[in-house]
Amino acid sequence: xxxxxxxxxxxxxxxxxxxxxxxxxxxxxxxxxxxxxxxxxxxxxxxxxxxxxxxxxxxxxxxxxxxxxxxxxxxxxxxxxxxxxxxxxxxxxxxxxxxxxxxxxxxxxxxxxxxxxxxxxxxxxxxxxxxxxxxxxxxxxxxxxxxxxxxxxxxxxxxxxxxxxxxxxxxxxxxxxxxxxxxxxxxxxxxxxxxxxxxxxxxxxxxxxxxxxxxxxxxxxxxxxxxxxxxxxxxxxxxxxxxxxxxxxxxxxxxxxxxxxxxxxxxxxxxxxxxxxxxxxxxxxxxxxxxxxxxxxxxxxxxxxxxxxxxxxxxxxxxxxxxxxxxxxxxxxxxxxxxxxxxxxxxxx
Amino acid sequence: xxxxxxxxxxxxxxxxxxxxxxxxxxxxxxxxxxxxxxxxxxxxxxxxxxxxxxxxxxxxxxxxxxxxxxxxxxxxxxxxxxxxxxxxxxxxxxxxxxxxxxxxxxxxxxxxxxxxxxxxxxxxxxxxxxxxxxxxxxxxxxxxxxxxxxxxxxxxxxxxxxxxxxxxxxxxxxxxxxxxxxxxxxxxxxxxxxxxxxxxxxxxxxxxxxxxxxxxxxxxxxxxxxxxxxxxxxxxxxxxxxxxxxxxxxxxxxxxxxxxxxxxxxxxxxxxxxxxxxxxxxxxxxxxxxxxxxxxxxxxxxxxxxxxxxxxxxxxxxxxxxxxxxxxxxxxxxxxxxxxxxxxxxxxxxxxxxxxxxxxxxxxxxxxxxxxxxxxxxxx
Numbered sequence: 001x002x003x004x005x006x007x008x009x010x011x012x013x014x015x016x017x018x019x020x021x022x023x024x025x026x027x028x029x030x031x032x033x034x035x036x037x038x039x040x041x042x043x044x045x046x047x048x049x050x051x052x053x054x055x056x057x058x059x060x061x062x063x064x065x066x067x068x069x070x071x072x073x074x075x076x077x078x079x080x081x082x083x084x085x086x087x088x089x090x091x092x093x094x095x096x097x098x099x100x101x102x103x104x105x106x107x108x109x110x111x112x113x114x115x116x117x118x119x120x121x122x123x124x125x126x127x128x129x130x131x132x133x134x135x136x137x138x139x140x141x142x143x144x145x146x147x148x149x150x151x152x153x154x155x156x157x158x159x160x161x162x163x164x165x166x167x168x169x170x171x172x173x174x175x176x177x178x179x180x181x182x183x184x185x186x187x188x189x190x191x192x193x194x195x196x197x198x199x200x201x202x203x204x205x206x207x208x209x210x211x212x213x214x215x216x217x218x219x220x221x222x223x224x225x226x227x228x229x230x231x232x233x234x235x236x237x238x239x240x241x242x243x244x245x246x247x248x249x250x251x252x253x254x255x256x257x258x259x260x261x262x263x264x265x266x267x268x269x270x271x272x273x274x275x276x277x278x279x280x281x282x283x284x285x286x287x288x289x290x291x292x293x294x295x296x297x298x299x300x301x302x303x304x305x306x307x308x309x310x311x312x313x314x315x316x317x318x319x320x321x322x323x324x325x326x327x328x329x330x331x332x333x334x335x336x337x338x339x340x341x342x343x344x345x346x347x348x349x
Numbered sequence: 350x351x352x353x354x355x356x357x358x359x360x361x362x363x364x365x366x367x368x369x370x371x372x373x374x375x376x377x378x379x380x381x382x383x384x385x386x387x388x389x390x391x392x393x394x395x396x397x398x399x400x401x402x403x404x405x406x407x408x409x410x411x412x413x414x415x416x417x418x419x420x421x422x423x424x425x426x427x428x429x430x431x432x433x434x435x436x437x438x439x440x441x442x443x444x445x446x447x448x449x450x451x452x453x454x455x456x457x458x459x460x461x462x463x464x465x466x467x468x469x470x471x472x473x474x475x476x477x478x479x480x481x482x483x484x485x486x487x488x489x490x491x492x493x494x495x496x497x498x499x500x501x502x503x504x505x506x507x508x509x510x511x512x513x514x515x516x517x518x519x520x521x522x523x524x525x526x527x528x529x530x531x532x533x534x535x536x537x538x539x540x541x542x543x544x545x546x547x548x549x550x551x552x553x554x555x556x557x558x559x560x561x562x563x564x565x566x567x568x569x570x571x572x573x574x575x576x577x578x579x580x581x582x583x584x585x586x587x588x589x590x591x592x593x594x595x596x597x598x599x600x601x602x603x604x605x606x607x608x609x610x611x612x613x614x615x616x617x618x619x620x621x622x623x624x625x626x627x628x629x630x631x632x633x634x635x636x637x638x639x640x641x642x643x644x645x646x647x648x649x650x651x652x653x654x655x656x657x658x659x660x661x662x663x664x665x666x667x668x669x670x671x672x673x674x675x676x677x678x679x680x681x682x683x684x685x686x687x688x689x690x691x692x693x694x695x696x697x698x699x700x701x702x703x704x705x706x707x708x709x710x711x712x713x714x715x716x717x718x719x720x721x722x723x724x725x726x727x728x729x
Contacts, residue, residue, distance in 0.1 A: 023646040028653065035657045035672075086523035086696035088664065093522075100516040107521040108695025110393065110531045111663050117519070118495055124517050125502050132511050137467055138501035139474045140494045144481040145448050151482035268368040275377065279384050288399065288454070288485025291391045294384075317480075318450045 003193075007203030011177075015211060025208075026215050029165045033219055036157050037227040046071045047119055050081045050090035055098030063126045064094075070119065092116040094123070101127065147232060147315045153286070155231070158223045159310035160283040162216040163245055167303055168274050169212030170249025170334075173205050175256040175270035201338070209246040216242060220314070232315025241309040244331030248302055251334030254341040277303035302330045352573055356581035357588070360555065364589060370551055374589070378543040378597050385539075385662065386532040386605045393531045399489035401427045402444055402456040406436030409464020415500055419457075422496045427489065436461060448478045448486075455479040455489035457497075467504060525693030532605040534695075536597065537688040538661030540620070541681060543593045544627040547586065549651055552631025553644035555582065561641050583628060590624050615691035622708050623684045629712040630680075632719035655681050664695075680708040 015021050048071050053060065064072045073090065075081040084090040085104045091112065093104030103120040105113050129136060148155060178201070181187045190200055223229040256273065257266040278284055280294055281303035290298060298304050305326035312319035364370050391397070403419070405412045416432060430453050433440055444456045456478040460466075466473040475497055479490035505511040521528075559565045568578055594611075601607035610616060630651065638644035658665065658672065659681025668676060676682050677699070687704035690697045697704060 018642055023649050028649060031654050032657075035654060082522045087698050100518065103517065103519050104522050105519065106695065107524040107529055108534065108689065109664050110529060110534050111389065118491065120517070120519070121495065122498070124515055125498055128502070128511055128513075128515050129505075131513075131515070132505075134505065134510055135472055136498065136501055137470070137472055137504060137510075138497050139472050140477060140497050141474055142477045142479060142481075142490050142494065145445055145478045146480035146483070146486075147449075148482075151480065153482055153484065155482050156484075265368055268372050271369070272372055272376075279381075285388060286484030288483075288488065289388055289392055289397065291387055291396070292398065294387060317483075320450050 004199045004203060007199055008207055011203050011207040015207060025165070025169055025211055026218065029161050029215055029219050030222055033158065033161060033222055034226070036161075037154055037223065037229075047116065048073065048089075048091045049119075050075050050084050050093045050104075052076070052078050052081050052093070052095045054096060056096065059130055060094070060096045060101075060127060063123060063130050067119075067123060067126065092120065094120075147318060148230065151316060154223070154227065154229060155314075155316050156286075156311060157283070158219065158229060158231075159314045159316060160281075160307040162219050163241070163306040163310045164274070164278060164283055164303060165215045165219060166209075166212045166242055166245040167249040167252075167277070167306065169208050169215070170205075170246045171253040171256065171270045171274060172267070173208035174201075174250050174253030175260075175266040176253070177204050177208065178253075179257050179266040205246075205250050205338075209250070212246060213242055234313050234315065234319070237309075237313035237319060241306060241313050241327055244327040244334070245306045245310075247334035247338075248306075248330035249334065251337030251341075252302070254337045258341050277301045280304075281307055283307055302326070302333075306330065353577050353581045353584065356573070356578065357584040360582055360585035361589060363555070364551060364585065367551075367554070370547075370554065373550060374543065374547045374593060375596075377546070378539050378593065379600055381542070382532070382536060382539045382597055382600055383604065385535050386601075389531040389535070390605065397426050397485075397488060399427050399454040399485050399492070400430045400452075401489055401493065402430050402447055402453045403432040403459070404436055404440065404444055404456065405432065405434050405459045406461040407459050407463035408461070409468075411464040411467050411504075412459045415459060415463070415497075418500050418503075419493070419496050422499065423492045426492060445478055448480065451480070451483075451486075454483075454486045455493060457493050467501075470508075470510070523696030524690070527693070529694050530605070530607065532601055533607045533609060534689070535662055536601040536607055536609060537692060537694070538659075538685050540594050540597050541623045541659075541684050541688065542656060542661050543597060544590050544620075544623050545630075545656070545681060546652070547590060547593070548624075548627025548629075548631040549634055549648040550631075550645070551586065552582075552628055553635040553638060553648060554641070556632070556635040557638055557644040558641045560635075586628055587624060594620065609692050609694075611692070613691060616688060619684060619688040619691050619704075622705070622712075623688065626680050626684065626708040626712045626715075629715035629719070633715035636715075636719040636722035655679055658682070659685055661685050677703075678707065680711045683707045 015025075046069050049064065050073050051060070051064065052075050061072075064070060073084075075084065075093075078095055081090070081093040081095070082104060085093045085106050088106060088109070091109075092106070095102040095104070101120075101124060103117075105116055109116075125136075144151070178187070181190075181204075187200070220231070220233075224231065252273070253266075253270060256269045260266040260269045280290065280298035281287070281301050282290075282298065283303065287295065287298060287304065305323060308317065309323045309327045311317045312323050364374075403416060405416060419427075420429070433444070436458065441458070444458070447453045448456050458476045458478065460473065460475065463473055463475070477490050477493050480486040502511065506514075556565075565578075598609065598611055601609065611620070631648075634644050634647045634651070638647050656662075658676050659679050660676075661681060665676065683699060683704040686695075686697055686699060687701070687708075689695050690701070690704070
């Protein structure tokens with residue numbers, strides 16, 4: 001047992017002294033949470049509309065005042081309004097001459113404009129009703145039935161990043177660290193020492209996974225303290241998904257180090273896999289936005305299911321049997337891969 | 350000059366043999382453009398598919414009329430998974446569960462008195478069940494909400510409540526007078542990202558590694574001068590960046606039909622500035638880092654935060670003050686904005702001089718520090 005603990009200690013020191021590993025495992029997820037938190041964590045930001053009233057100011061002003069999620073600023077000249085919209089000081093502009101509404105949108109705000117256009121259509125409908133002295137015949141009431149009372153896109157990103165922190169750590173523990181040890185010639189002397197191969201593999205894996213867990217925990221703490229993001233944490237589920245994420249990812253790393261025999265290639269393949277999962281598994285980009293073909297590809301990757309599992313564990317989505325089965329399957333895959341391929345990935349050549 | 354060219358060719362060969370560099374510098378920008386183009390291009394064309402459940406508790410004709418209207422208005426974006434008639438407690442509970450457990454993105458509940466109330470001109474409350482925060486569910490709810498309001502408006506026109514539609518028109522401002530697609534917007538960002546990644550990873554990767562293993566020292570034993578070494582390095586990086594920029598442009602042009610005038614003098618100036626600033630940032634990292642691992646950690650520290658805060662992939666607005674300051678001093682913000690303005694894609698939010706000056710300042714400070722701290726003998 002003592003040699004095993006020596007390996008644990010040594011691996012921990014190696015990690016702490018390696019600024020790149022420390023940065024990628026701990027600081028990068030935190031930095032991304034910080035950026036995404038500032039961009040999406042503050043809830044719904046009201047739209048800013050600049051208005052030039054050329055006639056019947058009271059009518060449009062009263063409509064805009066009643067319009068939810070809208071902040072209005074009056075401009076005296078059309079040119080000033082155009083400049084404000086072009087410079088993004090205003091989200092969109094409205095010119096009202098008493099009979100016609102002209103909406104100004106910024107050509108460069110391609111992703112935002114559909115939302116602004118929807119708001120513009122809402123304003124047109126309300127102006128028509130106001131002119132006729134009528135109220136809307138249909139009153140739409142949106143009811144949130146998800147688990148969290150204050151869910152926004154940031155609540156979906158945080159568990160996804162936690163899952164990815166664990167998967168990345170697991171993949172690189174085997175495809176990066178063990179392969180790197182082989183490349184640097186450290187593995188050979190270790191294996192001729194009176195140590196079992198499993199001690200080496202478990203030593204590396206446990207240290208990396210405990211750091212991945214710490215990183216995921218830190219990320220959750222950070223989201224809760226800095227952005228006051230509330231989660232309904234089910235600790236049992238959280239531990240379950242964290243463990244299967246780590247185990248499965250180490251299995252993936254072992255497969256990669258077999259498929260890509262050269263150590264550098266294994267790490268590069270791991271990087272490609274991780275990056276692909278980040279984009280296709282609903283971590284950075286909402287899964288529903290992917291075209292049907294890419295959604296099908298995304299669902300093949302474990303990151304999609306692990307991110308959903310983590311969301312269930314944090315109370316963002318309902319826990320359903322498919323998430324649980326996917327978690328168990330990924331964990332079992334990792335366990336079997338390590339059993340079958342672990343010894344091969346420890347080959348010093 | 351022959352020595353410089355030979356060395357430049359050697360640098361190029363080394364770079365092309367490096368697997369990580371191949372992925373990050375060559376493959377990743379192309380894959381990223383392809384992915385973003387496929388994803389947001391589809392969203393832009395309105396090809397978003399959401400699953401919706403409808404429960405019609407109304408026994409009158411307007412409930413069915415509304416369902417027909419929904420099919421015609423949002424049918425291209427929405428798949429109506431099921432339409433149930435009646436609204437018993439059990440049925441409502443089961444629909445609610447379907448939304449909660451993500452089997453559908455949203456559900457619309459048409460109330461029992463819908464036809465009667467509408468006919469009497471009494472405002473009717475219609476409930477949409479959705480999961481706030483989840484992109485697909487929120488989009489489905491917004492689609493339904495707008496379609497419902499439009500149905501109410503049409504009904505008022507038909508019944509004579511509304512007599513005249515308000516005239517409305519839309520104008521696009523900023524940039525040149527043409528329609529810009531998402532791929533056209535993102536392509537300059539991807540080119541800058543490719544230059545940036547090549548600069549901050551490949552430059553320190555080559556210089557610090559060569560310093561660490563003593564390769565730089567060996568150059569001293571040859572008649573090669575320091576400036577020739579760096580010039581050769583610069584030349585090889587420039588050639589590779591030109592190829593990469595061309596590859597990204599070609600993907601945009603032939604796969605997505607983008608038309609970007611990259612050869613305009615102002616565009617070329619910003620591309621050159623982007624390349625030089627990226628190489629200079631790489632030199633700065635090489636100057637600050639003592640080891641190869643330290644250099645890669647520093648490069649990663651710069652990498653994603655600067656990319657996301659530089660608005661390379663989406664325009665950033667409404668940031669808190671500290672991040673606005675970071676954004677204003679971020680060279681990538683100005684390079685992307687300057688290049689997009691030069692291509693006529695959007696107007697500047699910073700003055701034109703700032704778009705030039707901020708990257709130039711980074712370039713100057715980085716080169717100054719690099720000259721002072723990088724010694725060809727290897728000690729910094």
